Each structure stands twice: as C-alpha cells, then as structure tokens.
Amino acid sequence: MMRKILFIIAFGTSVLTSCTKNNFIRSGISIGRFDGSLLEYMEHPGHSYDWDSTALMVRQAGEEMVRLFEGQDPNHPEITFFGPTNHSIRRYMLEKKIERVSDMDPDWCKETLLRHICDGKIYRDNVPEGKGGNSVSIVEGGQKYTTLAGNVLWLYTTRGSYGNVEETGAVKLNMYGMKLNGTGKMINIASTNIEPDNCVVHSLKYDYTIGKDL
Numbered sequence: 001m002m003r004k005i006l007f008i009i010a011f012g013t014s015v016l017t018s019c020t021k022n023n024f025i026r027s028g029i030s031i032g033r034f035d036g037s038l039l040e041y042m043e044h045p046g047h048s049y050d051w052d053s054t055a056l057m058v059r060q061a062g063e064e065m066v067r068l069f070e071g072q073d074p075n076h077p078e079i080t081f082f083g084p085t086n087h088s089i090r091r092y093m094l095e096k097k098i099e100r101v102s103d104m105d106p107d108w109c110k111e112t113l114l115r116h117i118c119d120g121k122i123y124r125d126n127v128p129e130g131k132g133g134n135s136v137s138i139v140e141g142g143q144k145y146t147t148l149a150g151n152v153l154w155l156y157t158t159r160g161s162y163g164n165v166e167e168t169g170a171v172k173l174n175m176y177g178m179k180l181n182g183t184g185k186m187i188n189i190a191s192t193n194i195e196p197d198n199c200v201v202h203s204l205k206y207d208y209t210i211g212k213d214l
Helices: 002-025 037-041 045-060 063-069 085-095 106-114
Strands: 080-085 117-119 131-132 138-141 141-148 150-159 171-178 184-187 189-195 199-204
Touching: 037 045, 037 063, 037 199, 045 063, 045 085, 045 106, 063 106, 131 150, 171 189
Parallel strands: 080 199
Antiparallel strands: 080 117, 131 138, 141 150, 150 171, 171 184, 189 199
C-alpha cells in the first residue's frame, strides 16, 4: 500500500511539473507572459488557431514589419499591438475573394498593421477609467493614443460588479477606433495584457474585420 501511495504522489508531481513547464516557460498561456518576441508568440504552434494568418500578414508586409514584430526596430523598441486574429483576416479575404495571405498587397498589409500598433507598452490597468457612450462617441474619461499610422485609438477602462456590488468586479479595457477621416466606432477587445518580450498585446474579438473599422 505504501509503495502504491508513493507512486501516485510521484506521478502527480510529474504531471503538475510538466503542465507548469508547458504553460509558463514555453507558451506563457497561464499568466499571459511569453518568453520570446511578438512574432515568435504568434508563430508558436500553441497559438496557431488565433495568430498564424496574422503572422503571415506580418511577413507579407516586408522586412521592416518583421523587425518591428521581432523587437529589432531601434525606433520602436517596445510596442502595443491591438491584434486582429485569424478570423478577422480570413473574413476580409473571403469578402475580397483573396485565396492566400501571400496574394495580399504588401503595402496594404503594412499600413493596416501600423493602424493597430502604438509605441510603448500600454497595460490595461494603466488606462484611465471612462464612461462609454454609443457607437459614435465616448462620453468622458479614458485616454487617446496615436498609432504608428497616425490614426487615434481612444481607450478607457470600466469596472464591473461582483456579488451585486458595483465597481468591485474585473477591469475591462474598451476601445473606440478613429479613422484618419474622423469617423470611428467601438471595437471589442477579447483579451488583454498578453506580454511577449517587446510588447503588450490586446487581442480583438473575432467579429472584428480588418480594413473596415480602423
């Protein structure tokens, strides 16, 4: 009986250690931290469902964008990426009848990606609180950030309720995207504070389509 108990403890410890290694050191899934560049994060096999087309779009955009996503651009050593995932890119490709990412215009890919990138690391909890309006405007609060393409993202946080007590729940990051022509709309953020070595990533929800809202 004692030998059987020791075997169970040893087996359980091995499984726990393996899970911790895979989730934290190799992929960063458990707490959002990833040991590697943004491009390495997107090309990691464990992240292909969300990011493989985004990574292909980066490479299609050219060496300048590859260096930026690898954290090798001296002019932009740290960035924040409001990332469109595979679903957003595939929806655009279906609408435009584009079969492969390699068929997309490189200059368009570069300009589109730059509209989703800001200089520096912008963490969710560092964004001021605000109150959302409708699809046209934000009532008050928050902070405006200019992307590398020159368009403006208006970010603000809100805190939900917990146990029927207001302002005690989780903090949510909200974004109002403004185009260069002055129009804009609310854009839903799916997850926040993913952190490869050189940046912070806030992934956009699957209902977002590139080329339309920013």
